[in-house]
Each structure stands twice: as C-alpha cells, then as structure tokens.
Amino acid sequence: MPPFRQGGAKHPVRQGHAMVLFKRCQTIRRWLVSLFHFLTLRKFPAPSSGWHRTRRGAAIRLPRKPQWVIDELICLKALMPQAGYRRIADTFNRLHARRRQITVSKSFVAYTLRRERYAIECKRRELRRRQPRSLKRNAVWALDLTGKQDIQGQQHTLIGVIDHGTRRLLELKAVPNKAAWTLLGYLFLAIGRYGKPRALRTDNERIFTGWVFPKILRWAGIRHQRSEVGCPWQNGRIERLFGTLKRKLDQWRVVDDKQLQTALKHFTFWYNAVRPHQNLSGQTPSEAWDGIDPYQRVPKRVEWFEAWGGLLNGFYLSG
Numbered sequence: 001m002p003p004f005r006q007g008g009a010k011h012p013v014r015q016g017h018a019m020v021l022f023k024r025c026q027t028i029r030r031w032l033v034s035l036f037h038f039l040t041l042r043k044f045p046a047p048s049s050g051w052h053r054t055r056r057g058a059a060i061r062l063p064r065k066p067q068w069v070i071d072e073l074i075c076l077k078a079l080m081p082q083a084g085y086r087r088i089a090d091t092f093n094r095l096h097a098r099r100r101q102i103t104v105s106k107s108f109v110a111y112t113l114r115r116e117r118y119a120i121e122c123k124r125r126e127l128r129r130r131q132p133r134s135l136k137r138n139a140v141w142a143l144d145l146t147g148k149q150d151i152q153g154q155q156h157t158l159i160g161v162i163d164h165g166t167r168r169l170l171e172l173k174a175v176p177n178k179a180a181w182t183l184l185g186y187l188f189l190a191i192g193r194y195g196k197p198r199a200l201r202t203d204n205e206r207i208f209t210g211w212v213f214p215k216i217l218r219w220a221g222i223r224h225q226r227s228e229v230g231c232p233w234q235n236g237r238i239e240r241l242f243g244t245l246k247r248k249l250d251q252w253r254v255v256d257d258k259q260l261q262t263a264l265k266h267f268t269f270w271y272n273a274v275r276p277h278q279n280l281s282g283q284t285p286s287e288a289w290d291g292i293d294p295y296q297r298v299p300k301r302v303e304w305f306e307a308w309g310g311l312l313n314g315f316y317l318s319g
Contacts, residue, residue, distance in 0.1 A: 066102075070112055070116065073109060074123050075123060076091055077120050078123040078124040079233055089104050089105060094229055095228060095229065095231075138163065138197045139198055140197060140201055142162050142201045142202075143159070143202050144160055144202065144242065145159055145160075145178060146158045146160065146246070148174075148254060150257075156260055158172065158173070159173055160238055160241055161190050162237055165288075167277050168289045169241065169272055171190045172267065172268050174257060174260050178207055180208075180213045187200075197222060201226070203227050204226055204227065208224075208226065209226070248267065248308065251311055252309070263308065266307040271285065272289075273286045274312075274314040274315070282294070299318060301317075302315055303318065
C-alpha cells in the first residue's frame with residue numbers, strides 16, 4: 001500500500017508534471033510575445049510620427065514634435081540641398097537648442113525628410129522664385145570678407161561692402177589685415193563717399209562680435225544686424241557678389257597686390273555700370289542707385305568694355 005499522506009502533501013510525481021507544464025507555458029508565452037512584436041512593428045508609424053523602437057523591438061509612444069520643427073527641417077533642406085541628415089540635425093540644434101529648448105536626432109531628420117520629399121521640392125521652388133523686397137538706397141549695407149591667393153602663394157584678404165536696395169558695390173579692396181579698426185576705416189571711407197546707412201549687416205565672425213566693432217557702429221548711429229549662426233543665406237547679397245567675384249578670379253592669375261588692386265577696380269566698374277542685374281529688372285546697380293530707367297532714355301554714348309583678358313565684358317551706356 002502507498003504511504004499515507006498527511007496534511008495534504010503534494011504527490012512528487014504530480015509536482016514534477018506541474019513544473020514541466022509551467023516551463024512550457026513560459027516558453028509558449030515568449031513565442032507569442034515575439035510573434036506579436038514581429039506582426040505589429042510593421043503597423044506602427046515611423047519614428048517621425050512619435051513612435052520609438054526599443055532594443056527589444058517594443059514600440060513606445062513619444063511626445064510628438066511641433067509642426068514648426070518639421071517646417072524648419074524642410075526649409076533647411078531646401079536651402080542646403082547637398083547637406084546630409086547629420087549636418088541638418090546639427091544646424092537645427094545649434095539654432096534652436098538654446099532658444100527654444102528643443103533638439104532633433106539624425107534618425108528623426110532622416111525619417112522626416114524622406115516623408116516630406118515633395119514638400120521640400122515645393123519649398124525649393126518657392127525660394128527660387130521669391131523676389132527680394134525692394135529697399136531704398138542707404139537703407140541696409142552688407143559687409144563681409146573673402147580671400148584670394150596669388151601665384152606666389154600669398155593670401156590676400158578682400159573686404160566687400162554692398163548696398164542692399166540697389167546692389168551697388170560700394171567698396172571692394174584688398175586690406176592688410178582683418179583687424180576691426182582696419183575694417184571700420186574702410187567702412188567710414190565708403191560712408192564719406194556715399195552717405196551713412198541706417199543698418200549694417202554682417203555675419204558672426206569674431207571681429208564683428210567683439211566690443212570694438214559694435215560699439216563704434218552704435219556711436220555712429222548705425223544699427224548692427226548680424227545673421228544667425230549657420231545661416232549664410234541671411235546675408236545673401238554680399239555672398240552672391242563674392243560668388244560672382246570668385247568665379248572670375250579663379251580664371252584670372254593674380255601676380256601681386258598691385259595687380260590685384262587694379263583688377264578689383266575694373267571688377268567694381270564692370271559690376272556697377274556694365275553688368276545688368278537680374279533682380280533689378282535689367283538695370284545696372286549704378287542706374288538703380290541714380291534712379292535712371294534705361295528703357296525710358298536714349299544713351300548718349302555706347303562703349304564696349306572689356307577687362308581681365310575678356311572675362312569681364314559688356315556694353316557701357318553713358319549719358
């Protein structure tokens with residue numbers, strides 16, 4: 001006879017069957033969870049919609065980004081078509097991490113830009129067709145620096161000052177150094193010839209953000225406008241001028257500083273008086289500065305201008 005069980009003790013054979021059944025249930029549960037994750041992950045929206053996938057494959061809901069974040073990423077991609085996801089994410093974070101207390105990751109930028117490809121193309125077309133707002137002369141000037149290397153390998157620093165409204169090139173010279181006092185000297189020489197502007201726009205280079213340059217402008221009654229960090233297009237008129245200058249200089253061999261100064265004078269005359277500007281409806285910057293309509297008057301003299309070995313050419317209408 002089997003031993004009498006006292007106190008309702010469990011049978012050892014039945015207890016072993018229960019443990020095996022429990023382990024099998026745990027295994028089946030794990031299989032079901034894995035199958036659920038495999039079937040449902042494809043149905044979850046992309047991370048740009050607020051979902052995030054953990055390392056184990058689970059999807060959790062994150063706070064949705066505001067709409068202005070997506071619009072800003074679309075605008076950045078339209079302005080920088082060659083930039084990758086990492087560069088756009090870094091640019092956005094530099095612009096808005098401190099001011100608006102929000103950042104984006106590279107994966108969020110990637111999913112957003114892939115989804116908004118049509119919106120990016122529309123924004124790019126809109127930016128290309130946008131006409132700049134017309135301004136009166138001496139309303140806003142733009143100042144910036146660039147460089148040119150001669151055939152001896154010496155680097156020359158060039159200063160450029162342009163009027164926003166008329167696109168007139170006011171100053172283009174090679175300067176001995178990039179000190180703030182040097183740039184202010186050339187700026188005030190241009191003010192003595194053409195008048196004082198209400199505002200001056202520059203980038204955020206150290207010479208423009210120190211205490212000398214802003215303080216002297218404030219003392220002279222000129223408002224200092226600085227473009228945002230990582231946004232060179234906000235000073236686009238002077239950047240467009242340097243783009244035209246660099247394309248010509250890359251094809252012109254500069255021997256020394258004296259030849260460079262003479263070449264810059266020829267370029268200034270060609271840019272102001274010979275070359276029609278697209279955003280001025282076919283006027284030259286000098287005609288827009290003087291308020292002359294070339295379509296309503298007959299020129300007294302027409303001359304052919306040519307410099308830099310034929311790189312700068314066009315008809316000069318005088319009178």
